[in-house]
Amino acid sequence: MASAETNPRRDGAGAAGTLAAPLALVMRLVDWPMRALQRLIGERRMAYVFILPNLAFFSLFVFLPLVINFVFSVTGGAGLFPSERPYVGAQQYAYLFDCGSFLDPSSCREDHFWRGVYNTARFTVFQVTAMVLFSLLTAVVLNMKIRGRGFFRAVYFFPVLLSPVVVALTWKWILQRDGLLNAALTSLGGERILFLVDPSWAMFWIVFVSVWAHMGFYTLILLAGLQAIPADLYEAAEMDATPRWRMFWRITLPLLWPNMIVVIVLALIKGVQTFDEVFVLTGGGPGTATLMIVHYIYETAFANQVQNFGLAAAASVVLGVVLFALTLAQLAASRRKGAA
Amino acid sequence: MAGLKLSAVRKAYGATTVLHGIDLDVADGEFVVFVGPSGCGKSTLLRSIAGLEEITGGAIAIDGADVTHLPASERGLAMVFQSYALYPHMSVYANMAFALENMGFKRDEIDKRVRRAAEMLRLTDYLERKPRALSGGQRQRVAIGRAIVRDPKIFLFDEPLSNLDAELRVATRKELAALHGEIGGTMIYVTHDQVEAMTLADRIVVLRAGRIEQIGTPLELYNRPDNLFVAGFIGSPRMNLLPGRVTAAGKVALGEGGHEIACATGDLAAGAPVTAGIRPEHLELAPEGQGLPLTIELVERLGGESYLYGSAAGLPQITLKLDGQSEHERGHSVPLAFPQQKLHLFDEAGQAIRP
Amino acid sequence: MAGLKLSAVRKAYGATTVLHGIDLDVADGEFVVFVGPSGCGKSTLLRSIAGLEEITGGAIAIDGADVTHLPASERGLAMVFQSYALYPHMSVYANMAFALENMGFKRDEIDKRVRRAAEMLRLTDYLERKPRALSGGQRQRVAIGRAIVRDPKIFLFDEPLSNLDAELRVATRKELAALHGEIGGTMIYVTHDQVEAMTLADRIVVLRAGRIEQIGTPLELYNRPDNLFVAGFIGSPRMNLLPGRVTAAGKVALGEGGHEIACATGDLAAGAPVTAGIRPEHLELAPEGQGLPLTIELVERLGGESYLYGSAAGLPQITLKLDGQSEHERGHSVPLAFPQQKLHLFDEAGQAIRP
Amino acid sequence: QTTVRIAWYSDGNEGEVLADLLKRFEAGNKDIKVVLDQVPYKAITENLPVQLASGQGPDIARVVDLGGVARYALDMRPYLKDASYWEKNFGPFLPWMRPEGDSSAITGFMTQLTVTGPFVNKTLFEQAGTPLPGPKATWEEWGKAVKDVAAKVKAPFPLAMDRSGHRFFSVAVSEGAKVFDDKGEPAVIDEGFKRGAKLVYDWHQNGTMAKELWGSVSGTAYRGANDEFKNAQVVMYQSGSWQIAQFDKTVGDAFDWVAVPSPCGAGGCSPMPGGAGLVAIKTTKSPEAVAKVMDYLASEPVLSEFYARSLFVPGHLGIAAKGLDYAGATPQGKAALKVFSDQVAQISPAAYKLQGYANNRVIFNAVISRLGQAISGEGSLDDAYKRIESDVAQQIAERKK
Amino acid sequence: MSLVTKLATARRKPGRWHWTDIAAYAYLALGVVLMFGPVLWLGMSSFKTQAGLLEFPPSLLPMSQKEVTVPGQSQPLPLFEVTMPDGTKRVLAQVRRIGIQAQMIDPANPGETIRVPIEGRVPVREFKLATENYTEPLERFAFTRFLWNSVFVTLIATIITLIINSMAAYALSIYEFRGKTAVMLMVVGTLMIPITIILVPVYLVITKLGLVNSLWAVILPGAATPTGVFLLRQYMLTLPRDLIEAARMDKASEWQIYWRIVMPLAMPALAVLAIFSIMWRWNEFLWPLAVLTKTESYTLQIGLNAFQGELQTQWHYLLAMTVVTLLPVALVFVFLQRFITTGIANTGMK
Ligand SMILES: Nc1ncnc2c1ncn2[C@@H]1O[C@H](COP(=O)(O)OP(=O)(O)OP(=O)(O)O)[C@@H](O)[C@H]1O
């Protein structure tokens, strides 16, 4: 019995179930060469051994493609292999930025790109705002002493697990002309509303669906933050005769702020990347009212008969730069919090 | 400043009762300390007084006014938490001013009060700092300052010193005593530190499993514990508690060895099982050849005093405290004398037999 | 079991040097305790010995063999961490067996050793439990058990008792002493608890800011501190340290009041500024009308002993320890006598003047 | 044993039918194994070009973008049993699948010839008491009639038209659009085109067409109204022959529907031809086997069965001439199939030329995308015209790089 | 916002109902409806017939028209409730419809034909699950093959991801080494690159490796997720250093520390990553579609989407197959749910 406990199988694997046993054996066999290696290169340099596999995959399937992507962006033509593509310098970028006025997409050579930029910006602002408000509200409610808290948490988290396509399909089924929502509206005596044909409604719904689908994740982050606020601060505040609203503004919010920043930045980054959901739900329409940057890139690279990899790559490099900046901002924000 | 009256205060969490009817009168300006083993309900009682817990039965009156159903914010008490519960995002000044702002004080009145308290607590230089930039002792003082500015009816403290290191604890303890001398408020203080309780309290309340075991001044508890529990709990190192049996009026035989000592036995009949108690500092070395022979198992010399731990046939380990640096070594045997006037006797139910 | 030799051990983190050349010889089987104020480098020194920190200069030898550049896993030492660092996902048994498995012991040899250690530490009933299902004291014992099974050359302890509550700390301290008696290994022990250091150590090493201030047996340090720092650091409550001035050979005038006491002044010339030290337990009450008059500011009666805190003109607060329950009250004035043989004298640089 | 892989997408049951036919082929040709890889349409439009460009394609593929894939197509002529059979029966369609500049290659055949044309919900007309316009009625007349019917029966879609280049050009060509200039280069915007575009644009403005199809998505996305038609919400649905099988099955007897000949305009009454071709791919390792499979599938009895069972308009002149017996279809379905088969004769040269143009999708996509924007209110028709011209020019230039 | 404030700070006494409790429960109830409702609706819709799916207003439950066999008629006839000219209602079977008139007969009295205008009839319907939406596509495609491929891809990819990501995270959280900052920057910098925009370059790499049409082409590219490294690293940073040092004192090799100490302790974070990885892999569509062209290597997502044609989407199949692919996600969710809440909270996604 005691020896069963010490069996590495039991220690090592836990939830992974039946896979655990052979895996543990493999891991044990790996230990011999690893030990020898450690003796050879020393304890501290083992870090490189650990980082190597991931780095190899990473270089091959992320870093190299990013480089190729960049090469695409400075070449033209319809060829697929970089060797088949003539060098054009910054021409693709010049196309993207060839605008009469940056404020008026229709004056741009690549007007869809700029519409994508503006739509994405607008969508992101709405989405982040709504996301923060609703995940905050939900986190606060879930943080109360509620019966069945675990269940409710799971309920709100559950859509996070759905693929974007399923999410969009589900809501399309509800929002279309003959969908559930219109059925409800008409049965209440209202008129049908073409939710996905009216530009403002369409924007509203993609924000709504996006919040619906991802709120659970952010709620958990905020919930973790709320739970990290020591209960005795609230008790101290109560002893200090603090009114409720003041407690929220002066204690809860400031102490939740680091988590809020995480939520804002993550939601921002996700917002900029949005594609699948909107693609399936509205197809970028009506008109180009919900056409997003990534959608533009996708369409340029794939859906057109002449698959314009060069232009798409240039747009994706621009997008990548923006995303990188946002990510660094997130990092800086969390650093500052770490120092705090 | 105000008095406090608890009448039959009960508190239950679901089916488990934590406080079984506590009656207590605290006079205006008194410093009362709650002690008791972990989990006995000290914090619960304090929080019930504060209004942070709703009590299940009984009544609480402050200055004669019933506050049983008043929320914490309206009882006018101040509390210093074990964790200090300082608002980490506010400066020391803002921490102290927060309650006053809530109470609608004018800006300059707030300023005046905060600065006065800061001065009293030697915090004036730190008013703009955030709590995380303060040392443990300073934080502790801020927590007290936050309580002082409000001029509360009663101060409540829940183990306020337990997060400080030994040296700081001693220093702060003395400061607290001085503070009480100065502002003279009614204070209720929870601790499990012997020394704090003995040195700070006007009266100590010993709690055990939700019941009061004894209330009294520190020396009353030390000199005349009502029962075995209080005897064992108050005093450090613990009182030696030795099982025995009354052999005759005024005579008790200890343990299996049957070493007989003289001791006031009250009304107890011969043969009654008793427990004799004597503090390590009260045990004396008997002249050679007399007394209970104790085989020394361990000697600890602290410089100014020494502890001898030893065993005697049929008795639990006996601790003996000697002044100075004892010469005795492990394995030696020393004869013990039990000075009669320092002996405590407890009957089978653990109640003290008073001479 | 093995001896340990540190020669000029230096450790720097970047530009800040934490250990400034430590020399130390630990004999086989010796129990050495490191004490010193927080941040003085005790843990760093211990971890350097363990091999968890790479030292910047100097050498470490175990049993005569140089191990300066050996990784921790190959030095053959065992360490008990302040946090215990038990593997939370392994049972007590697995925790203790882990190192033996790594060393390639046979299954039945492992079993034998673990069970023997468990028995010694009274852990046999808990072998199947996970650490989180154990009390603080039990966890502490598992941590020790994990060290014992390996039969290491040296045991290293980093404040192993600091997470325990007062009562348990006392009990475990005694167990540790017994354990050392039983297995007799070389032990190096870090603490900042006076009592632990005094009671456990064969020798105490007092560290201050990365330097050794004094090495000696506990009573040597108590009785003959080399310098002001050690004098103030060892002993609780702290030694009273009173500034003064040599007036003539064998005479020192204290403070501004100029109260003169008799005291061996060594080679010091008249007029030399000195510090006279006397422990609270060594101060005596002088006959009425003689001695230094002390105005009592605070009295703490702990039952078995009492502390008087008082002030005398031009001197810092003086602490006086009396046996029993002192009758003195705040405001009283008591005359103090300074018994010459208990006095310590330190020169301007803080070095002790030996008679 | 050689393996021949066919990448195949399905709209209806044609995949099953083909699988059936291939099983028979395998039974007779033990040395060839044919694997039918059924994929989503998306894989054909978006991924197949990349795969072909990198030399990773299948041996045979069912494609819609005939011109785009032609570059990768295999000239089977040397391997075919009887090339003249192919020329005779698939003649007009072979150029669609040829690489630019090639005038002799035989690369595949049409699994389906699609012809655009309107379906009409006859029951709604009856309920409204409005007579059906005659065979030579113009688009304007139809527009008025269906609007009138819809108003009476409260149908939300008087006229629906797939969001597709083919459907739009069936109107535009009828209105006289020429699409190409005299040199054969694209010249999309002409008077005929503008008339067609204006017509469609105005229909959206005056409610004859709902914005849900053309106005609701962006870019080149396809949107159809078949579901709405089945639900009797559409009076007239400008779609094409491929819908018949579905309507036949799902409308049931909920209402009467008919296919009518393509309405007329200033340029005639031409529908747009189109369809999906089965094309052999150059990179195949066993062209002989591929040709053998293709020969089998293209043979008259096999192809007849295929068309008949999947209710497709035949892309085989011989079969078309003989007429097909669609045994599985209802009388309504048969009637509709007849209407469409007859329409083949009405196809104008301009329509053929557009369908045969290698880069026709560039034109289609530009038109859908820009017209859609105009319809949903983003810019005027004139803006759209300008954008269409520049889009087409740009992309063709990119292809030529 | 005032609701928020109240809720935020509500500390209620047991046994008393504050209005904020009621508001909270109402909000949560709404949440249940809003979060589960749509998916439930999708599930129910997937059991409707192709025609039933399109009808408006939609019925809540899958319904289909009742049919009766009437003597003298070769086919079963659909039943309607008909309002007669005199206002009475009768249940009749429809023989045929001609224009806007329907010919009906009374099943009880098949001899007499009744003519009814079509507006005057309402179909009689009954609850019926159109299970053929499921069975037909499943029979049509090599379902078990697809399932196996999907499971294989999902499992192997997840295991690889867990192992190499945790190894990297271990290195990045426990060690100090040269180049660490560069690696971190690389990880963080690419954290947010959506795969869509580098699809073609990755495809080129896969082509050059000769992996097209192999399941490894699907498994390998996504294995080194920056998200996973980041998440695991953040979690491992919270593990007490003492444990690692204790293990070193216990003569454990670095590999053993990783495998026997750090991995078990990082279980909550690993579980979260496992959940995400399983989801990503299972739902992946665009990428497998690009690299898998052979039926025998299709994953479920591709195989079951084959009925998405150019011009028509067969909704009844599409919904049913969506539900099929949803099931494992639901299972994963049910089993690993407890890790999700604790895991994410602790993985320091902060
Ligand atoms: N919310 C609660 N629900 C149930 N039981 C509780 C709750 N809070 C405290 N208790 C129980 O009430 C008893 C008293 O707890 P309390 O915190 O008052 O003890 P304490 O005397 O302050 O102990 P300590 O010295 O450890 O702080 C304990 O047994 C505890 O388990």
Ligand SMILES: Nc1ncnc2c1ncn2[C@@H]1O[C@H](COP(=O)(O)OP(=O)(O)OP(=O)(O)O)[C@@H](O)[C@H]1O
């Ligand atoms: N990784 C590090 N980098 C820089 N300085 C460090 C590091 N670790 C410790 N120090 C510094 O080294 C000094 C000695 O630290 P150490 O932990 O040894 O003190 P200690 O005597 O164990 O204190 P304590 O009693 O508080 O445990 C401290 O001033 C500390 O700030």
Ligand SMILES: [Mg+2]
């Ligand atoms: Mg407590």
Ligand SMILES: [Mg+2]
């Ligand atoms: Mg330390």
